[in-house]
Amino acid sequence: MNATTPPPSTEAADRKPCYQVQRAHRSEFLELRGLRHHLMHWRSEAASEHSTASAQPLLVMVHGWMDVGASFQFVVDALSALNDRRPIVTLDWRGFGLSDNAPGSNYWFPDYLADLDALLDRLSPEAPVDLLGHSMGGNIVMSYAGVRPERVRRLINLEGFGLPEAKPEQAPGRLATWLKELKEAPQLRPYASVEAVAQRLMKTNPRLSPDKAAWLAPHWSRQQADGSWHLLADPAHKRANPILYRKDEIVAGWKLITAPTLWVEGEASDLSQFWGDRYPRADFEARLSAVPRLEKHRIADAGHMLHHDQPEALARCLEDFLLA
Template sequence: MRRTSEPWNPNGLELCVHRFRDDAARPTGLTLLLLHGFLDAGSTWDLVAEPLARAGHDVVAPDLRGFGRSARVGAGSYYYFPDYIADVAALVDALAPARLGVVGHSMGGAVAVYYAGARPDRVERLALLEGMGPPSHGPEIAVARMEAWLRDMKGLDRTPRRLASMQDAIARLVANHPRVPRDVLATRAPLLTREEPDGGLAWAYDPMHRTTSPLWFQVEAFTSFLERIACPTLVVSGGPTGWHPPDEAARVAKLARAEHVELQDAGHMMHWSAASELAERLGEFFAGGGAAGAAGAAGEGTKGGVDDGRGRE
C-alpha cells in the first residue's frame, strides 16, 4: 500500500492531496475522489480509502482549502462555496484523466452534487454520505445572514484554535462524536491537528470557517443540480442518529438513478464509526462501473453560491 501526501496548486492556492494506491492490486482504471466534510480533512478517509485502493482503485482525498494541511485564503478573501467546486474541477482535470467516481460526505457531498450536476459527463458513479445539503431557507433570512457575517468578519481572530495537548484534542473529539469509538478518535486527532511554530498544538482548520456565510442555501438551485446528475448514485445514511434535512426524501427523489444503503448505527461520521462496512458497500458499488456505467452517464448527460451545505459535524 502506498500512501502519499502531495501539494497541488489548482487555482493559485496550494492544496494537500492524499493518494492511496496498492501496487499489488489489479488496476481498475477508476480514480475515486473522496471529499470530506466540515472541519474534517482528506487524511481521515484512510480507513475507507485503503480498502478501496486494495480493490485496485486510484484513491485521491484532498484537504479542501482552509482545512487540514491545505493553504488558507489570504486577507480580504473568503471561503465561498463555488471555490471548493472550482478546486475539485481543477484537481479532476489533473489527477483523473479517464474514469472518475466521487464520494462526498456531509459538506463534501454538497460539493460533489454541484460538481456532478455541472459536469454530468465526467462522473461515472457518485456516492453521497449524508451529503444532501443543509436545511433550506427562504430569502427572508438574507439580511440577518449578511448582518451576522459582517459582525463575524469584523471581530474575526484567525489565530489557530489552541489545544492543551493531544489528549485534550482526543477528549474534545470524544465529546463531539460519542458514537465513534475512542480508540478510533485517538487516531483521528493527529490528522486534524497541527504543530505550531512555537511547538504548541492547534486544530488544523482556518477559524474563518466558523463564521456565518453571507449567502444562504437555496434548495431550488440545489435540486436543479441533482436533476442533472445522470450517473448511478449511492445515497448512504448513518441511520436515525445521522444527519438528515427535513426534505431529504424529496431531494433524493430528484436523482435519476439512486440506490440506498443505511448503516443503521453508524451516525453521521460513518467513515470513522463504521469504516469497514462503509468501505465494503462502496467497494460493491464502484465495482459495478465500467463501460456500461460510463456509457449510461454519457448517454444521459443532457438530462434535464450558497450557504455551505456544511452539515455542521
C-alpha cells in the first residue's frame, strides 16, 4: 500500500445501486511520525477551515482492524446538529486504507497511540477533542484517554472489547509462531471485481445493505494492473503478535480516564462468537467497571459493525452524549 495512491474511484461501483452520500468529505495526507496518513474531513459549508464559528470541539473518529476511516461516512451523514456545529475527521491507521504501511510491516499497539498523539498535535494542539473509536480503535482511544486525559473532552468506545487475558506460559509459543511467520509472505485474498468485494462485505456482515456495500467496496480495495481487486490492508496484519495482551495493564490505564465515557454496543453482538469461552462477558464487565464516569447504550438490530447497521440510531446516541 502506498499513500500516494489516488483517491477512491466509484465508477465500477456505480454499475450497481450505490449509497448516496449526504455530506462530501475532503481528503488530506499528513505525515505523522515518518508515515503519510490519510485523513477524511467533514465540516459545515458555512464555516471555513480557519473559522471560529463552530463552538464545538473537533470530533475524531478512528476505525477498527481491517477497516478504513471511510467506514464512518454513514454516521456522519446521519448526524444532524453536530454536522453544522463542529469539524469531524477520521484517519486510516498505518497499514490500512490509503495510509502508509509500517516499516518492516511490524504493527505494535503503542505505535497507534503515538500516531494518534501526533495527529492531535497537528489538528488540535491547544483544545481537547471528542474522541471515538470502533473495535480496535475503541481499545486505542481508551488507552490514550488514560495516559493523555487532558486531551480528551468526551470519549466514545464502540464495541472495543479488547482481547482475552493472556497467560505468561503462552509467551514462548507466541514468539515461536511470530518467528516462523516472519519467514513467510502473508497474503490477502484477491477479488475478481469490486462487486465481489461488496459481496464479501455483506457476507461478513449480513445486516449491511447492498447500497452501502457498493459504496464501501472501492474505499476498502483497489484494482491492480491484472484487473483483480485487493483489500487496502497490509497482509502483515495477519501475523501473530509476539507481545501478550496484559489485561491488568490495560485496566490500570482505564482507571485514569477523566473524560465522561460512553460505551456503545449492538444488541446482537456476542463475545463468544469471537472468543468462545476464552473471554467471558463477566470478565469484560469487570474491566469496564474500572472506568470512572461511564454511560452504557445498546443499539437494537445491530451487530459488531453497528456504525454500518444502524447509523441513524448511533448518530442520535452520539448527539445526546456529545451535546449534553
